[in-house]
Amino acid sequence: MPKVPGVNHKNAIRALEKADFVVAREGKHTVMTNGERILTIPRHNPINAITMGAIVRDAGLTVDEFRKLL
Template sequence: MPKLPILKPRKVSKALERAGFILARQKGSHRIYIKDRLGVMIPYHNKDLKPKTLKHIIKQSGLEIEEFIKLL
């Protein structure tokens, strides 16, 4: 398994959009993306996402880590 990069939420959002996710709504500093029946919540602020948080986002999206990294 490749090491997860430290990313800004904006870059993660763009990768999810390339994977076919659509921004459903935003509440406060969290954005919720949907695709089919999958929902992914991203904390959207100026801080970097920790690798553990990024891993959880990737797991929620149903993508493999390698697939996600290719979308960046």
């Protein structure tokens, strides 16, 4: 599984917004969608590398594509 270490949750949300995801709901987690996919981003810092890698994979992005969006 790809790893993206030490990403702040706000930076992750901004990067995913650049990839056409929008915030659907916020609470202890932020839920984002692009109409096809639903992502759940934990609101703690930093997001665990394995967790962030799974979120990136679920978004349909590669680690390199996500890093460019950061």
